[in-house]
Amino acid sequence: MIGGDVSVAGTVNNTVVAVNGDVLIRSSAHIKGVIIVIGGHLQQEDGADVTNDIVSISFDNATVNSLIIGSGLILGIGALKLAASLLMLIVPVLMVALGKRKTAALVDRYRNAPRGKIFSMGFFAGLLLVAVSALLLLTIIGIPFILLIALFIIAAVAVGLTVASRVFGEQIRGTSDKPDWVRTGAGAFILISAINIPFIGLFILMALVLYSLGITTSWLESLLRNRKKSK
Structure with a gap:
């Protein structure tokens, strides 16, 4: 899903991907694939069954500032x-x-x-x-x-x-x-x-x-x- 929120309440065998959106994993969810959240937040209720890895990248102020500083350092060193x-x-x-x-x-x-x-x-x-x-x-x-x-x-x-x-x-x-x-x-x-x-x-x-x-x-x-x- 790109630009929207995702709510998972059932069984998912594949990867769950959300870009610029939040992911809500209900207590009844059974997810066997990888969960990838970019630019959003992940919320997992008690009882949810997640058998694989979760990758969450949130673009909050601290992350954005770190990216800007890191990019500036890389460009500066390159220059x-x-x-x-x-x-x-x-x-x-x-x-x-x-x-x-x-x-x-x-x-x-x-x-x-x-x-x-x-x-x-x-x-x-x-x-x-x-x-x-x-x-x-x-x-x-x-x-x-x-x-x-x-x-x-x-x-x-x-x-x-x-x-x-x-x-x-x-x-x-x-x-x-x-x-x-x-x-x-x-x-x-x-x-x-x-x-x-x-x-x-x-x-x-x-x-x-x-x-x-x-x-x-x-x-x-x-x-x-x-x-x-x-x-």
């Missing part, structure tokens, strides 16, 4: 994931297109660098940043420094994503004669697709963050060494 994916695709392409020489030199430097060393440097750098952030959270004046750390991590991920995208893009067949930004975009698309895989994508994202922190830490270390030598 954030889409925006993040677009940024992860656009940023490396722009970095390669606008900074051709510097980006090419950076990629050449870390293309064949030992992966284990980069990941280990990224791991320890990440631990240090987490520890410093935890200490800064204890003080109000430390909040601006936490924002700076967050910006540093975002910048590091942009650099690491650019290097990884360029390297992955070079492995794709048919892109050898394409411009650098096209190969980088193809590699970034592969990485983004992998990151969006449920559960597995989280580990891939963590690996990308560690890889990015390792590259950035190594680059900063080399800058400090060059400055010391120049002095």
